[in-house]
Amino acid sequence: MLQTAQKRDVFQAVADPTRREILKLLAEKELPISEISAHFPMSRTAVAKHLQVLAEAELVRGRKKGREKIYWLHPEPLTELREFYELFWSNKLSKHKYVLESDPDNEY
Amino acid sequence: MLQTAQKRDVFQAVADPTRREILKLLAEKELPISEISAHFPMSRTAVAKHLQVLAEAELVRGRKKGREKIYWLHPEPLTELREFYELFWSNKLSKHKYVLESDPDNEY
DNA sequence: ATCATATAAAACCATTTGGTTTCACTTTCT
DNA sequence: AGAAAGTGAAACCAAATGGTTTTATATGAT
Incomplete structure (x- = not known):
């Protein structure tokens, strides 16, 4: 496993x-782990693990710069969210059939 | 807790x-638990628990009909996905600043 | 060289998650 | 009435999750 x-x-x-908050942070600009973790109440190690998870999902990428590791956003995979959303709420072909037929606000 | x-x-x-599969099923039409669970390799109880989770997120609603419990889709909360997606990929105001500035395909 | 900084990696832990099986209850069918 | 169908609820369990602390390693500054 190279990367x-x-x-x-x-x-x-x-x-x-x-x-999700980490992604929002990185949307502003790329950041080293220490700066990212400064925004959260948990340990730096915990934040580093979250970054690993995000990297495994290809939502962020990281490079070493001196002793720092800089992470930046790679939002492409988020299109999966959009595609899923549009299965139910697509506005392209008017609304999805279910949404069309559903009565507006029957709360139970 | 009433409901x-x-x-x-x-x-x-x-x-x-x-x-996610359950939601897709329910997008077609409302269904009783037993029919839903017929689509999955796991037990009916497991599927029922998934439906409870979906109900707690307000993504589905259910009513009793005779001895059956019928669930139907309630896709409104999915707009949260869309809103999140658009933080990064909004096309309304052209692309998000990060997306704009990011170089197209630097793979590491 | 030494020391502080930034991260990485590993061990550990409590809680949550996703599944199971079992038992009880209500409704429908004969 | 009695049996079958559909569900609900509870107890249980293994694995994953989200944290921690500790130890090690590499880089930068003095």
Whole structure:
């Protein structure tokens, strides 16, 4: 395993709120682990593990720069979220058949 | 707790592949638990638990009909997926700044 | 050379997750 | 009434998850 180890499901990678926040952070700019972990109440090690998970899902990439490891966002796999969403809510071909037929707001 | 118990995170609900399949099934039409579980290799009880999770996330709703419990899709919470996706890939205001600045295909 | 910084890797731990099996309950069918 | 069908709820279990702490390693600064 040269680099990112084995694939990881995008939906599962994104299931954790901390990991979603990390992605938002990296959307602004690339950051070293220490700076990322400064935004969270947990240990740096814990954040590093979250970054590994995100890397396995190809949602981030990292490079070594001196003694730092810099991570940056690689948002492409998020299109899977969009594709899933559109199975139910596509606006292209008007709405999905289920959505069309569903009554607006029957709360039970 | 009268009904759907406590809220459940949509991202987490959708993290499991079985649950995603269930949602696709229910997009076609509402179904009783037994019919849903017929599509999966696991026990009916396991599928019932997945349905409970989906219900806690408000992604499905259920009603009793005779001795059956019928579940149907309630896709509204999936908009959270879309909103998250669009933080990174919005096409409305052209692309997100990160996406704009990122070089196309630097593979490490 | 030495020391601080930044990370990596490993061991460990509690809780959650995704599954099972078993038992009880209600509804439908004969 | 009695049996079958469909579900609900509980107990149980192995594995995964999200944390921790500890130890080691490499880099940068003095």
